[in-house]
Amino acid sequence: MSEDIASTSGKRTSTALPVRMIQRWRKSLLMRRLAKALLTIFMATSLTFFLIRLMPSNPIQVYVTQLISTFGLSYQEATNMAASLFSIDLDKPVILQYFDFLGNLVRGNLGKSLISHGTTVTSMIAEFLPWTLFSVGTALLISYVLGVLLGMFTAYRRGSVFDHVLTTVASILSSVPNYIIAILMLVFLGVRWRLVPLTTMRGSLSPGVVPGFTWEFFSDALFHAFMPILTYVLTTVGRWMLMMKNSTLNTLGEDYVTVARARGLKNSTITLSYVGRNAILPLITNLAISIGFIIGGAALIEGTFVYKGIGWILLTSINQRDYPVMQGVFLCITASVVLSNLAAELLYSRLDPRIRVPGGEG
Numbered sequence: 001m002s003e004d005i006a007s008t009s010g011k012r013t014s015t016a017l018p019v020r021m022i023q024r025w026r027k028s029l030l031m032r033r034l035a036k037a038l039l040t041i042f043m044a045t046s047l048t049f050f051l052i053r054l055m056p057s058n059p060i061q062v063y064v065t066q067l068i069s070t071f072g073l074s075y076q077e078a079t080n081m082a083a084s085l086f087s088i089d090l091d092k093p094v095i096l097q098y099f100d101f102l103g104n105l106v107r108g109n110l111g112k113s114l115i116s117h118g119t120t121v122t123s124m125i126a127e128f129l130p131w132t133l134f135s136v137g138t139a140l141l142i143s144y145v146l147g148v149l150l151g152m153f154t155a156y157r158r159g160s161v162f163d164h165v166l167t168t169v170a171s172i173l174s175s176v177p178n179y180i181i182a183i184l185m186l187v188f189l190g191v192r193w194r195l196v197p198l199t200t201m202r203g204s205l206s207p208g209v210v211p212g213f214t215w216e217f218f219s220d221a222l223f224h225a226f227m228p229i230l231t232y233v234l235t236t237v238g239r240w241m242l243m244m245k246n247s248t249l250n251t252l253g254e255d256y257v258t259v260a261r262a263r264g265l266k267n268s269t270i271t272l273s274y275v276g277r278n279a280i281l282p283l284i285t286n287l288a289i290s291i292g293f294i295i296g297g298a299a300l301i302e303g304t305f306v307y308k309g310i311g312w313i314l315l316t317s318i319n320q321r322d323y324p325v326m327q328g329v330f331l332c333i334t335a336s337v338v339l340s341n342l343a344a345e346l347l348y349s350r351l352d353p354r355i356r357v358p359g360g361e362g
Contacts, residue, residue: 030346037342044334045105045327049098052326059114059321101327110331111324115317121328124313129295129332131204132302132309135225136294139232144287146233147240152276154241155248167245170238178235179300185231186304201227202306227305228298236290243286247279254278285344292340295333 060082067078104111110121150170154163173181190198201224205211209220222229251257252275260270299311306312310329317325 033342033345037338040338041331041334044338045331046098048330048334049101049327050094052323052330053094053097055321057321059323062319062321063115105331110328113317113322113325115320115322115325121324124325125310125328125332128204128308128313129310131221131225131307132295132298132311134221135228135302135307135309136232136298138225139229140236140287140290140294142229143233143237144240144283147237148244148280148283150237150241151244152248152271152279155245155252156271158245158249166241170241172238173234174238174242176235178231179304181235182227182231182301182304185227189227196227198227198305204308225307228301228307231301231305240283243283244279247282248275251275251279285348288344288347289340291343292337295329295336 060079063082064075064078067073067081068075073081101111108122110125113119113121113124116124150166154166157163186198189195200206204221204224205217206220206224209217211217257270257274260274295310298309299314301307302309302311303315310332313325314329316322317329
């Protein structure tokens with residue numbers, strides 16, 4: 001009898017344990033957000049897989065056209081040559097190709113490039129992604145710091161000539177697409193005025209320069225990334241400045257700032273500890289979100305200046321219909337955007353503990 005009771009209680013304990021784990025998981029903000037992020041990445045990746053194959057033509061047709069236009073081959077000769085080079089079965093049902101893609105993705109295999117034969121997509125992303133992270137990351141850091149400083153300056157000098165001038169310029173730069181700014185810089189700085197040597201600035205690194213922790217490598221990498229970095233800074237610093245200005249103006253009207261002034265505290269202490277510290281909080285979450293767009297927002301700029309980062313690879317793969325490379329890059333873009341939004345939500349939950357209360361997200 002006692003053995004039956006013990007076995008029954010053991011079964012209840014083993015059954016209740018998964019239930020408690022599921023209930024604890026449902027109450028955990030981190031786990032719910034993480035599950036939502038993974039589901040979003042899966043849905044976006046699946047949608048991208050099918051949308052890519054709805055594009056007109058395919059890699060074989062694009063390659064055949066290039067062979068005919070370049071070498072003057074007949075259509076049949078070009079088709080036979082292309083069919084022998086590409087290791088892809090486009091006649092296979094799309095749904096079966098999708099399941100093959102998911103199976104390889106689970107194993108961490110993104111496939112091989114159809115154009116660069118024998119080159120894996122993972123190695124291509126690992127080769128070109130650091131250059132995009134360097135250029136856009138550097139520009140984001142510069143524009144963020146500069147925008148915060150200018151935003152506080154205009155807030156303290158509101159109504160002055162500097163405020164009107166900087167606000168107008170920031171509004172104009174924020175409203176113009178970054179690729180328009182890139183084209184204007186290309187035309188005027190590179191072609192008309194010849195202030196920058198566009199020909200030698202192409203690529204991400206000069207031939208013969210060995211990557212390493214040397215001044216030669218860093219200066220050369222900065223030289224090639226100068227135009228993309230300048231474009232990113234010009235097109236994003238205005239947004240940071242306007243956000244910081246509005247946040248600072250709202251903070252200046254708070255009661256604790258008035259009390260600090262009444263206590264006779266130094267202006268520098270009030271500016272840094274009371275105003276700046278609280279005004280910058282909304283910008284921190286926006287910075288976390290902006291980090292996720294580092295990869296996806298570089299394609300047009302890198303294509304304009306022929307800066308060989310991950311965006312340049314994406315444009316090249318789209319033109320050549322290189323399906324595996326397109327899928328790999330889009331997966332990186334999706335993951336970076338989704339995970340950066342997740343980081344922003346979790347960061348904001350630390351800054352504002354009220355949203356960690358169950359049901360408090362709304």
